[in-house]
Amino acid sequence: MKNNQYYRDPKINCESDLIYIPSDDTYLITDFIKEKLNTNSFDDIKLENIKNVLDMGTGSGIIPILLLIIKKENRNFKANIYASDISEVVLKCAKNNELLNGFNSQINFIHSDLFDSFPNSLFSKFDIIFFNPPYLPLLDDSEFPKNEKDLCWDGGKGGIEIFIRFLNNVKEFLNLTHKGCIYYISSSRADQNTLERINKEKGFINKIIEKKHFFFEDIFLNKLVLSKI
Numbered sequence: 001m002k003n004n005q006y007y008r009d010p011k012i013n014c015e016s017d018l019i020y021i022p023s024d025d026t027y028l029i030t031d032f033i034k035e036k037l038n039t040n041s042f043d044d045i046k047l048e049n050i051k052n053v054l055d056m057g058t059g060s061g062i063i064p065i066l067l068l069i070i071k072k073e074n075r076n077f078k079a080n081i082y083a084s085d086i087s088e089v090v091l092k093c094a095k096n097n098e099l100l101n102g103f104n105s106q107i108n109f110i111h112s113d114l115f116d117s118f119p120n121s122l123f124s125k126f127d128i129i130f131f132n133p134p135y136l137p138l139l140d141d142s143e144f145p146k147n148e149k150d151l152c153w154d155g156g157k158g159g160i161e162i163f164i165r166f167l168n169n170v171k172e173f174l175n176l177t178h179k180g181c182i183y184y185i186s187s188s189r190a191d192q193n194t195l196e197r198i199n200k201e202k203g204f205i206n207k208i209i210e211k212k213h214f215f216f217e218d219i220f221l222n223k224l225v226l227s228k229i
């Protein structure tokens with residue numbers, strides 16, 4: 001993928017081992033944002049139609065902070081930025097990273113297990129949602145996640161349980177007026193067939209936008225749009 005070097009990378013400090021250190025999957029998303037967020041559009045969506053963006057499972061906060069950096073440079077990009085995570089420790093780190101990058105309380109942080117604690121005022125709100133979920137399959141049959149550290153990677157049985165829970169509620173929060181869409185990461189190690197079937201059942205069309213190959217897995221950046229609105 002071509003990287004738009006124009007935007008600097010956020011400075012990120014992961015002060016606890018509970019925080020996901022930005023990795024290749026993260027960079028699939030951030031490189032895509034840098035490449036596709038231009039003066040007037042993002043991935044063919046007009047910037048004037050992007051009013052609210054959510055990063056679900058924000059971890060270090062790298063994605064919302066990159067969006068703030070771009071907002072500062074690009075006066076046409078005026079979206080409100082939201083970021084959510086299940087872990088309070090993780091959110092504290094993301095807030096510190098926001099400060100580290102010279103921004104103060106510009107990200108709307110939400111402490112929530114997926115959408116469970118989102119207020120009704122956020123129904124139909126988001127034009128774009130990013131999600132780099134925990135996507136690796138659980139290695140044994142024990143309860144998941146086993147501890148807070150596993151929240152970063154443990155996608156449960158088939159590696160798709162968290163994402164399917166996300167899919168169950170996400171439509172309520174997407175702004176469908178301008179064809180709100182979702183960008184998310186998945187892995188070839190997860191149960192791709194079931195994921196494909198459930199995406200279709202929920203009325204989404206899935207497009208693989210980018211793929212990275214490693215020794216034992218491929219990771220994908222996907223785009224989901226609703227087939228009928």
Ligand SMILES: C[S@@+](CC[C@H](N)C(=O)[O-])C[C@H]1O[C@@H](n2cnc3c(N)ncnc32)[C@H](O)[C@@H]1O
Pocket residue numbers: 020021022023025026056057058059060061062063084085086087090112113114132133134151152153162
């Ligand atoms: C793979 S990390 C991605 C972090 C960051 N977005 C990135 O790309 O570097 C997954 C994140 O999802 C969060 N998470 C796990 N389960 C969650 C849930 N049920 N609701 C919200 N966030 C969750 C984890 O705490 C972790 O920060």
